[in-house]
Amino acid sequence: MSEIEPVRLELIIGSTRVGRIAPVVANWFVERARTYPHVELGVIDLLETSLPQNLDDSPATDAFRARVGRAHGFVAVTSEYNHGYPAALKTAFDSVKHEWRAKPIGFVSYGGVSGGLRATEQLRQVVAELHMVSVRQSVSFHQVRKKFDDNGRTTDAAAVDSADRMLAQLVWWARAVRLHRATESYPG
Template identity: 65%
Template sequence: MATEPIRLEVIVGSVRVGRFAPVVADWFLCRARAHEGFDVGTLDLAHIALPADLSDSAAAAAFRERVDAAEAFVVVTPEYNHGYPGALKNAIDSAKEQWRAKPVGFVSYGGLSGGLRATEQLRQVVAEVHMVSIRQTVSFHQARKRFGPDGETTDGAAIDGSVRLLDQLAWWAEALRSARAADPYPG
Protein backbone atom coordinates (compact mmCIF):
# COMPACT_ATOMS: atom_id res chain seq x y z
CA MET A 1 0.00 0.00 0.00
CA ALA A 2 1.63 3.22 -1.18
CA THR A 3 1.65 6.23 1.08
CA GLU A 4 2.22 9.88 0.41
CA PRO A 5 5.88 10.92 0.31
CA ILE A 6 7.22 12.15 3.62
CA ARG A 7 7.75 15.90 3.73
CA LEU A 8 11.39 16.32 4.76
CA GLU A 9 12.85 19.72 5.58
CA VAL A 10 16.64 19.96 5.59
CA ILE A 11 17.66 22.76 7.96
CA VAL A 12 20.96 24.46 7.14
CA GLY A 13 22.17 25.73 10.52
CA SER A 14 25.13 27.97 9.70
CA VAL A 15 24.61 31.64 8.90
CA ARG A 16 28.26 32.75 8.91
CA VAL A 17 29.77 34.71 6.05
CA GLY A 18 32.00 32.38 4.04
CA ARG A 19 30.31 29.30 5.51
CA PHE A 20 31.01 25.81 4.21
CA ALA A 21 27.40 24.75 4.87
CA PRO A 22 26.18 24.99 1.25
CA VAL A 23 28.71 22.38 0.11
CA VAL A 24 27.67 19.85 2.78
CA ALA A 25 23.96 20.67 2.47
CA ASP A 26 23.92 20.40 -1.33
CA TRP A 27 25.69 17.04 -1.15
CA PHE A 28 23.14 15.72 1.34
CA LEU A 29 20.17 17.24 -0.49
CA CYS A 30 21.14 15.30 -3.65
CA ARG A 31 20.98 12.07 -1.67
CA ALA A 32 17.72 12.97 0.07
CA ARG A 33 16.04 13.91 -3.22
CA ALA A 34 17.14 10.59 -4.73
CA HIS A 35 15.42 8.69 -1.90
CA GLU A 36 11.97 7.76 -3.15
CA GLY A 37 10.29 8.16 0.24
CA PHE A 38 10.76 11.92 0.57
CA ASP A 39 9.48 15.21 -0.77
CA VAL A 40 12.42 17.45 0.16
CA GLY A 41 12.56 21.13 1.04
CA THR A 42 15.30 23.33 2.47
CA LEU A 43 15.17 25.77 5.36
CA ASP A 44 18.45 27.68 5.08
CA LEU A 45 18.67 29.84 8.20
CA ALA A 46 20.95 32.30 6.40
CA HIS A 47 17.91 33.26 4.31
CA ILE A 48 15.26 33.33 7.04
CA ALA A 49 15.09 36.45 9.20
CA LEU A 50 13.98 34.93 12.51
CA PRO A 51 13.93 37.51 15.31
CA ALA A 52 16.68 36.87 17.86
CA ASP A 53 14.33 37.92 20.68
CA LEU A 54 11.79 35.23 19.61
CA SER A 55 9.12 37.87 18.99
CA ASP A 56 6.47 37.13 16.41
CA SER A 57 7.02 38.24 12.83
CA ALA A 58 5.95 37.28 9.34
CA ALA A 59 9.21 35.32 8.93
CA ALA A 60 8.65 33.45 12.21
CA ALA A 61 5.04 32.62 11.25
CA ALA A 62 6.14 31.34 7.83
CA PHE A 63 8.90 29.29 9.47
CA ARG A 64 6.42 27.71 11.91
CA GLU A 65 4.10 26.85 9.01
CA ARG A 66 6.92 25.04 7.19
CA VAL A 67 7.91 23.19 10.38
CA ASP A 68 4.29 22.24 11.02
CA ALA A 69 3.82 20.89 7.48
CA ALA A 70 7.00 18.80 7.64
CA GLU A 71 7.02 15.22 8.88
CA ALA A 72 10.78 14.80 9.25
CA PHE A 73 13.91 16.94 9.52
CA VAL A 74 17.62 16.70 8.92
CA VAL A 75 19.83 19.36 10.47
CA VAL A 76 23.06 20.20 8.68
CA THR A 77 25.27 21.78 11.32
CA PRO A 78 28.86 22.83 11.81
CA GLU A 79 30.58 22.72 15.14
CA TYR A 80 31.61 26.13 16.44
CA ASN A 81 33.65 26.24 19.65
CA HIS A 82 32.54 22.70 20.64
CA GLY A 83 28.87 23.56 20.08
CA TYR A 84 26.21 24.28 17.49
CA PRO A 85 25.40 27.69 15.95
CA GLY A 86 23.26 30.15 17.89
CA ALA A 87 21.04 30.69 14.84
CA LEU A 88 20.11 27.01 14.98
CA LYS A 89 19.05 27.24 18.64
CA ASN A 90 17.04 30.36 17.79
CA ALA A 91 15.28 28.47 15.00
CA ILE A 92 14.40 25.55 17.28
CA ASP A 93 13.09 27.97 19.90
CA SER A 94 11.05 29.87 17.27
CA ALA A 95 8.60 26.98 17.02
CA LYS A 96 7.19 24.75 19.72
CA GLU A 97 4.41 22.23 19.19
CA GLN A 98 5.22 22.16 15.46
CA TRP A 99 8.29 19.98 16.21
CA ARG A 100 6.50 17.43 18.39
CA ALA A 101 6.47 13.72 17.56
CA LYS A 102 8.60 14.16 14.46
CA PRO A 103 11.98 12.56 13.70
CA VAL A 104 15.21 14.44 13.16
CA GLY A 105 18.57 13.33 11.81
CA PHE A 106 21.92 15.12 11.81
CA VAL A 107 24.63 15.80 9.25
CA SER A 108 27.56 17.53 10.92
CA TYR A 109 30.91 18.85 9.86
CA GLY A 110 33.93 20.46 11.42
CA GLY A 111 37.54 19.91 12.28
CA LEU A 112 38.84 16.82 14.03
CA SER A 113 35.53 16.07 15.75
CA GLY A 114 33.48 16.30 12.55
CA GLY A 115 30.79 18.25 14.37
CA LEU A 116 29.86 15.32 16.58
CA ARG A 117 29.89 17.43 19.76
CA ALA A 118 27.35 19.78 18.17
CA THR A 119 25.17 16.79 17.24
CA GLU A 120 25.28 15.32 20.75
CA GLN A 121 24.29 18.67 22.25
CA LEU A 122 21.47 19.05 19.76
CA ARG A 123 20.09 15.64 20.73
CA GLN A 124 19.36 17.08 24.19
CA VAL A 125 17.67 20.14 22.71
CA VAL A 126 15.44 18.24 20.28
CA ALA A 127 14.38 15.84 23.02
CA GLU A 128 13.11 18.84 24.98
CA VAL A 129 10.83 19.85 22.08
CA HIS A 130 9.55 16.24 21.88
CA MET A 131 11.34 15.19 18.69
CA VAL A 132 12.73 11.72 18.02
CA SER A 133 16.45 11.78 17.30
CA ILE A 134 17.64 9.28 14.68
CA ARG A 135 20.60 7.21 15.84
CA GLN A 136 22.49 7.21 12.52
CA THR A 137 24.44 10.37 11.73
CA VAL A 138 26.70 11.63 9.00
CA SER A 139 29.81 13.55 10.00
CA PHE A 140 32.65 15.07 8.05
CA HIS A 141 35.94 15.37 9.89
CA GLN A 142 38.13 18.10 8.41
CA ALA A 143 35.25 18.77 6.05
CA ARG A 144 37.00 21.12 3.64
CA LYS A 145 39.40 18.27 2.76
CA ARG A 146 36.57 15.78 2.16
CA PHE A 147 34.92 17.43 -0.84
CA GLY A 148 36.22 17.91 -4.35
CA PRO A 149 35.65 21.00 -6.49
CA ASP A 150 32.51 19.32 -7.85
CA GLY A 151 30.97 19.19 -4.34
CA GLU A 152 31.25 15.40 -4.17
CA THR A 153 33.02 13.27 -1.61
CA THR A 154 34.66 9.86 -1.64
CA ASP A 155 34.18 9.52 2.13
CA GLY A 156 32.73 6.01 2.27
CA ALA A 157 31.51 6.32 5.85
CA ALA A 158 29.55 9.46 5.01
CA ILE A 159 28.09 7.98 1.82
CA ASP A 160 27.01 4.80 3.63
CA GLY A 161 25.83 6.81 6.64
CA SER A 162 23.61 9.01 4.49
CA VAL A 163 21.79 5.96 3.11
CA ARG A 164 21.29 4.53 6.59
CA LEU A 165 20.20 7.88 8.01
CA LEU A 166 17.60 8.39 5.28
CA ASP A 167 16.27 4.84 5.62
CA GLN A 168 15.97 5.18 9.41
CA LEU A 169 14.42 8.62 9.06
CA ALA A 170 11.82 7.29 6.60
CA TRP A 171 10.95 4.42 8.96
CA TRP A 172 10.50 6.73 11.94
CA ALA A 173 8.61 9.35 9.93
CA GLU A 174 6.16 6.75 8.67
CA ALA A 175 5.72 5.21 12.14
CA LEU A 176 5.18 8.61 13.75
CA ARG A 177 2.84 9.71 10.94
CA SER A 178 0.67 6.66 11.65
CA ALA A 179 0.84 7.20 15.40
CA ARG A 180 -0.16 10.89 15.15
CA ALA A 181 -3.06 9.98 12.85
CA ALA A 182 -4.30 7.26 15.22
CA ASP A 183 -3.88 9.25 18.41
CA PRO A 184 -2.75 12.89 18.63
CA TYR A 185 0.52 13.34 20.49
CA PRO A 186 -0.17 14.28 24.13
CA GLY A 187 2.64 16.85 24.35
Protein backbone atom coordinates in the same frame (compact mmCIF):
# COMPACT_ATOMS: atom_id res chain seq x y z
CA MET B 1 -1.59 -2.47 -2.95
CA SER B 2 -1.75 1.33 -2.73
CA GLU B 3 1.15 3.60 -3.53
CA ILE B 4 3.22 4.71 -0.55
CA GLU B 5 2.74 8.38 0.22
CA PRO B 6 6.12 10.14 0.41
CA VAL B 7 7.33 11.64 3.66
CA ARG B 8 8.14 15.35 3.71
CA LEU B 9 11.57 16.09 5.16
CA GLU B 10 12.94 19.58 5.69
CA LEU B 11 16.70 20.04 5.69
CA ILE B 12 17.74 22.98 7.87
CA ILE B 13 21.09 24.63 7.16
CA GLY B 14 22.24 25.89 10.55
CA SER B 15 25.34 27.94 9.79
CA THR B 16 24.99 31.58 8.78
CA ARG B 17 28.69 32.42 9.01
CA VAL B 18 30.46 34.30 6.22
CA GLY B 19 32.58 31.90 4.16
CA ARG B 20 30.62 28.88 5.38
CA ILE B 21 30.93 25.48 3.72
CA ALA B 22 27.41 24.57 4.82
CA PRO B 23 25.89 24.87 1.31
CA VAL B 24 28.40 22.34 -0.06
CA VAL B 25 27.58 19.82 2.68
CA ALA B 26 23.84 20.49 2.42
CA ASN B 27 23.79 20.20 -1.38
CA TRP B 28 25.62 16.88 -1.20
CA PHE B 29 23.02 15.55 1.24
CA VAL B 30 20.14 16.94 -0.81
CA GLU B 31 21.38 15.08 -3.90
CA ARG B 32 21.67 11.89 -1.86
CA ALA B 33 18.20 12.27 -0.29
CA ARG B 34 16.46 13.11 -3.55
CA THR B 35 17.39 9.66 -4.88
CA TYR B 36 15.94 7.99 -1.79
CA PRO B 37 12.52 6.40 -2.42
CA HIS B 38 9.42 8.01 -0.95
CA VAL B 39 11.07 11.24 0.22
CA GLU B 40 10.12 14.80 -0.65
CA LEU B 41 12.81 17.19 0.53
CA GLY B 42 12.70 20.91 1.19
CA VAL B 43 15.61 23.13 2.24
CA ILE B 44 15.47 25.88 4.82
CA ASP B 45 18.64 27.97 4.88
CA LEU B 46 18.73 29.96 8.11
CA LEU B 47 20.86 32.59 6.37
CA GLU B 48 17.74 33.39 4.34
CA THR B 49 15.27 32.97 7.22
CA SER B 50 15.10 36.10 9.37
CA LEU B 51 13.93 34.68 12.68
CA PRO B 52 13.95 37.30 15.47
CA GLN B 53 16.62 36.70 18.11
CA ASN B 54 14.15 37.70 20.84
CA LEU B 55 11.78 34.93 19.64
CA ASP B 56 8.92 37.36 18.96
CA ASP B 57 6.29 36.46 16.42
CA SER B 58 6.91 37.84 12.96
CA PRO B 59 5.92 36.98 9.39
CA ALA B 60 9.18 35.02 9.08
CA THR B 61 8.40 33.11 12.28
CA ASP B 62 4.87 32.35 11.08
CA ALA B 63 6.15 31.05 7.73
CA PHE B 64 8.84 28.97 9.45
CA ARG B 65 6.33 27.55 11.94
CA ALA B 66 3.97 26.58 9.10
CA ARG B 67 6.75 24.82 7.21
CA VAL B 68 7.84 22.93 10.32
CA GLY B 69 4.21 21.96 10.91
CA ARG B 70 3.84 20.48 7.40
CA ALA B 71 7.03 18.42 7.64
CA HIS B 72 7.11 14.81 8.76
CA GLY B 73 10.78 14.91 9.75
CA PHE B 74 13.98 16.94 9.63
CA VAL B 75 17.68 16.91 8.90
CA ALA B 76 19.84 19.55 10.55
CA VAL B 77 23.11 20.38 8.82
CA THR B 78 25.28 21.81 11.55
CA SER B 79 28.77 23.10 11.89
CA GLU B 80 30.66 23.06 15.14
CA TYR B 81 31.87 26.40 16.45
CA ASN B 82 33.82 26.47 19.72
CA HIS B 83 32.61 22.95 20.62
CA GLY B 84 28.96 23.91 20.06
CA TYR B 85 26.26 24.42 17.45
CA PRO B 86 25.42 27.69 15.68
CA ALA B 87 23.23 30.24 17.46
CA ALA B 88 20.95 30.54 14.42
CA LEU B 89 20.07 26.86 14.73
CA LYS B 90 19.17 27.24 18.41
CA THR B 91 17.00 30.26 17.55
CA ALA B 92 15.22 28.16 14.93
CA PHE B 93 14.48 25.41 17.43
CA ASP B 94 13.33 27.92 20.04
CA SER B 95 11.08 29.82 17.60
CA VAL B 96 8.66 26.90 17.24
CA LYS B 97 7.15 24.69 19.90
CA HIS B 98 4.32 22.26 19.20
CA GLU B 99 5.09 21.78 15.51
CA TRP B 100 8.35 19.94 16.33
CA ARG B 101 6.74 17.43 18.66
CA ALA B 102 7.10 13.69 18.02
CA LYS B 103 8.85 14.25 14.69
CA PRO B 104 12.16 12.57 13.84
CA ILE B 105 15.38 14.44 13.16
CA GLY B 106 18.77 13.40 11.85
CA PHE B 107 22.03 15.33 11.91
CA VAL B 108 24.70 15.99 9.30
CA SER B 109 27.62 17.63 11.06
CA TYR B 110 30.96 18.93 10.00
CA GLY B 111 34.01 20.60 11.42
CA GLY B 112 37.66 20.04 12.12
CA VAL B 113 39.00 17.05 13.99
CA SER B 114 35.69 16.30 15.76
CA GLY B 115 33.58 16.50 12.60
CA GLY B 116 30.89 18.41 14.45
CA LEU B 117 30.04 15.48 16.70
CA ARG B 118 30.06 17.64 19.85
CA ALA B 119 27.48 19.95 18.24
CA THR B 120 25.34 16.94 17.32
CA GLU B 121 25.44 15.53 20.85
CA GLN B 122 24.41 18.90 22.30
CA LEU B 123 21.60 19.22 19.76
CA ARG B 124 20.28 15.78 20.72
CA GLN B 125 19.59 17.24 24.19
CA VAL B 126 17.84 20.27 22.71
CA VAL B 127 15.57 18.26 20.43
CA ALA B 128 14.69 15.83 23.22
CA GLU B 129 13.29 18.77 25.18
CA LEU B 130 11.17 19.65 22.12
CA HIS B 131 9.74 16.08 22.19
CA MET B 132 11.48 15.20 18.92
CA VAL B 133 12.92 11.78 18.09
CA SER B 134 16.61 11.94 17.28
CA VAL B 135 17.51 9.01 15.04
CA ARG B 136 20.59 7.10 16.06
CA GLN B 137 22.49 7.34 12.77
CA SER B 138 24.18 10.60 11.87
CA VAL B 139 26.60 11.83 9.23
CA SER B 140 29.86 13.51 10.16
CA PHE B 141 32.60 15.14 8.13
CA HIS B 142 35.97 15.49 9.86
CA GLN B 143 38.32 18.03 8.27
CA VAL B 144 35.38 18.98 6.08
CA ARG B 145 37.22 21.25 3.65
CA LYS B 146 39.34 18.27 2.58
CA LYS B 147 36.33 15.98 2.02
CA PHE B 148 34.72 17.62 -1.02
CA ASP B 149 36.05 18.26 -4.49
CA ASP B 150 35.44 21.45 -6.48
CA ASN B 151 32.11 20.03 -7.70
CA GLY B 152 30.79 19.32 -4.20
CA ARG B 153 31.30 15.56 -4.39
CA THR B 154 32.87 13.38 -1.74
CA THR B 155 34.53 9.99 -1.80
CA ASP B 156 33.95 9.57 1.94
CA ALA B 157 32.38 6.10 1.93
CA ALA B 158 31.50 6.27 5.63
CA ALA B 159 29.49 9.47 5.05
CA VAL B 160 27.66 7.96 2.08
CA ASP B 161 26.79 4.82 4.05
CA SER B 162 25.75 6.88 7.10
CA ALA B 163 23.52 9.12 4.98
CA ASP B 164 21.68 6.14 3.54
CA ARG B 165 21.22 4.55 6.96
CA MET B 166 20.05 7.84 8.47
CA LEU B 167 17.52 8.36 5.67
CA ALA B 168 16.13 4.87 6.23
CA GLN B 169 15.69 5.60 9.95
CA LEU B 170 14.11 9.00 9.28
CA VAL B 171 11.62 7.58 6.79
CA TRP B 172 10.70 4.74 9.16
CA TRP B 173 10.03 7.13 12.06
CA ALA B 174 8.26 9.69 9.89
CA ARG B 175 5.89 7.05 8.53
CA ALA B 176 5.21 5.63 11.99
CA VAL B 177 4.49 9.05 13.49
CA ARG B 178 2.34 10.12 10.53
CA LEU B 179 0.28 6.95 10.83
CA HIS B 180 -0.22 7.34 14.57
CA ARG B 181 -1.02 11.08 14.37
CA ALA B 182 -3.84 10.24 11.96
CA THR B 183 -5.71 8.51 14.79
CA GLU B 184 -4.42 10.13 17.97
CA SER B 185 -2.86 13.42 19.05
CA TYR B 186 0.58 13.41 20.61
CA PRO B 187 0.13 13.58 24.42
CA GLY B 188 2.99 16.03 25.04
